[in-house]
Amino acid sequence: MDTSTAILHVATILIAARIMGEVVARFGIPSVIGEIVxxxxxxxxxxxxxxxxxxxxxxxxxGIILLLFQIGLETDLSKLVKSGTKSVVVAITGFIVPFxxxxxxxxYWFGLDQIVSLLIAGTMTATSIGITMRTLSDLGRGQSREGRIILGAAVLDDIMGVLLL
Structure with a gap:
């Protein structure tokens, strides 16, 4: 891809994502949904x-690195620790049920090999902490009690998923 095409693609992506984000936000939908669309x-x-x-x-x-870094900057560890037990329960449930x-x-249903089935199950436990927190932030709930529980659960869920894989 030549430089002018690359610049055009990046500009198109940024403009389209911004416009779609703004459009869906007017309907009370988190802008991240419009950006994905x-x-x-x-x-x-x-x-x-x-x-x-x-x-x-x-x-x-x-972009993903910057988004996750921003989440780290906005995270108050003392508040996150206070939501500990509830976050653990949500994380374990959110890990075990899909797994x-x-x-x-x-x-059992598709008859796949045990190792393949474990790998599929492991990948289905992964959360998208970036999208989750961005959505909560767009809704103004990132620093709420529920937001802290969800953040704590997502962090624990990701740790369990990485350890499994």
């Missing part, structure tokens, strides 16, 4: 105007 519309699923390759992957990785369900379906 913009990607679906511009990507190979619909119009195929933007390919997820090279520069786009690098920028996406940088057991996916393993059972993969292994």
């Amino acid at each position: 913009a990607g679906i519309i511009l990507g190979p699923s619909m119009f195929g105007l933007i390919e997820a390759e090279g520069l786009i992957w690098v920028l996406a990785e940088i 057991v369900t996916c393993f059972a379906l993969s292994y």
Whole structure:
């Protein structure tokens, strides 16, 4: 991809994501949903105007790192610790239910190998802490009691998922 095409793609992505984010926000929907919809519309699923390759992957990785860093900056550990027990219960439930369900379906229903079923089940336990916290933030609930419980649960859930895989 030449430089001018790359710049055009990045500009198109930023403008489309911003516009769609603003449009859905006017309906009380978190802007992150509009940004995802913009990607679906511009990507190979619909119009195929933007390919997820090279520069786009690098920028996406940088964006994810910055989003997660921002979540860290906005996280008050003392408040997060106070939601401990509830976060643990939510995390364990959010880990075990999809894990057991996916393993059972993969292994018993579809007859897949035990290792493959474990891998599928493990991948289904992963959360998207970035999207979750961005959505809560857009809704003005990021620092609420519920937001702290969800953040704590998502962190624990991700740790369990990484340890499993």
